[in-house]
Amino acid sequence: EAGVAQSPRYKIIEKRQSVAFWCNPISGHATLYWYQQILGQGPKLLIQFQNNGVVDDSQLPKDRFSAERLKGVDSTLKIQPAKLEDSAVYLCASSLDGRMYEQYFGPGTRLTVT
Amino acid sequence: QKEVEQDPGPLSVPEGAIVSLNCTYSNSAFQYFMWYRQYSRKGPELLMYTYSSGNKEDGRFTAQVDKSSKYISLFIRDSQPSDSATYLCAMSVDSSYKLIFGSGTRLLVRP
Numbered sequence: 185e186a187g188v189a190q191s192p193r194y195k196i197i198e199k200r201q202s203v204a205f206w207c208n209p210i211s212g213h214a215t216l217y218w219y220q221q222i223l224g225q226g227p228k229l230l231i232q233f234q235n236n237g238v239v240d241d242s243q244l245p246k247d248r249f250s251a252e253r254l255k256g257v258d259s260t261l262k263i264q265p266a267k268l269e270d271s272a273v274y275l276c277a278s279s280l281d282g283r284m285y286e287q288y289f290g291p292g293t294r295l296t297v298t
Numbered sequence: 299q300k301e302v303e304q305d306p307g308p309l310s311v312p313e314g315a316i317v318s319l320n321c322t323y324s325n326s327a328f329q330y331f332m333w334y335r336q337y338s339r340k341g342p343e344l345l346m347y348t349y350s351s352g353n354k355e356d357g358r359f360t361a362q363v364d365k366s367s368k369y370i371s372l373f374i375r376d377s378q379p380s381d382s383a384t385y386l387c388a389m390s391v392d393s394s395y396k397l398i399f400g401s402g403t404r405l406l407v408r409p
Contacts, residue, residue, distance in 0.1 A: 188341070224306070226386050226399025227342065240396055275341055282393055285330040285349075289341030 186210065188290035190276050196296045202264035205293045208257070209278030215239075217287065218251055218261050219275040227275055233259060234281075266297045301325050302389055304400035312408050317374040321387035321400045324368065328389040328398075331363050333372045336384045336402065345372070345385075377407045 189208040197203050209216050214235050219227035230249065231241040235256040244251070248267070253259040263270055273294050277287040303322045311317055319333075330349055334342035348354045351365045360373040370389075374381055384402040 224401065226302075226304075226388070226401050227397075228399070229396045232396065277341075284390055284392075284394055284397065285332055285347045286344060287397070288344065289334075291339075291341050294339070 188276055188278055188288055190274075190290040190293055192293055193291065194294050194296075196298065197266055199268055199297050200265040202262065203266055203295060204260050204262045205274050205276075205295075207259045207261070207276030207290060209259075209276070210288055212280070213278035213288075214256070214281045215279045215284070216253055216259050217277040217279075218259070219277065219289075221273045221275055221292070223272070230261070263295075266295075268297050271295055271297045299324055300401075301398050302387060302400040304387060304403050306401060307404040308406050309403060310406040310408060311377055313377060313379060315377050315407075317377050317381070317405060317407075319372040319374075319385050319387075319403050319405065321370050321389075322368055323370075323389055325389075325391070325398075326365070326368065327391045329392055330390040331361070331370050332388040332390075332397065333359075333361055334386040334388060334399075335381075336386060338383075342386055374405075377405075379407045379409050381405060382407050 216233045218230045221227045232239040233253040251261045273292040275292045277289045332347040333345045336342045358375045362371045386402045387400040388397040
């Protein structure tokens with residue numbers, strides 16, 4: 185069974201530029217999550233999708249971050265414009281319906297904002 | 299005060315030692331408790347989860363939950379150099395609520 189795929193693995197941009205990350209969850213997983221992990225901290229949930237719909241985006245900085253999940257499979261997370269404090273690893277995870285406690289993570293995208 | 303606290307380490311032990319990793323928490327509503335292992339430059343990998351109180355064993359790993367003390371532990375028996383990683387605890391109030399992660403404990407197992 186293929187795991188959660190993410191791309192790119194690394195990205196370096198200047199502040200005020202825009203960037204997008206892509207995620208393909210495990211086949212059959214209806215729930216998809218985007219996390220932000222700052223160095224030395226645990227992952228923080230940014231947004232959770234159930235199929236196409238948003239379940240929780242309470243910690244997503246909506247003035248600059250956006251996310252979508254078209255057709256209930258792949259998802260993209262966008263930052264526009266980026267700030268220095270957005271430097272972090274962006275992790276995508278997926279799980280079967282109702283199994284928040286059993287999430288499977290992708291390798292992450294390491295973003296550096298200069 | 300953070301909802302979930304973990305000592306950042308690093309915790310350095312010799313190969314073969316028994317390792318104890320711990321988290322404390324403040325929210326008594328937490329019911330699900332997870333342990334993840336994260337190697338450098340990789341995503342977290344789920345090791346095990348427990349529901350409510352009690353113990354759960356999986357191979358060399360044992361998870362314990364003490365809800366009365368708001369304290370959870372992960373024990374690793376016969377530790378190996380390949381166990382060197384950051385261990386993250388995570389918690390949730392129910393099966394559909396978001397996970398709250400600790401900041402992780404870095405473990406080094408010396409050959």
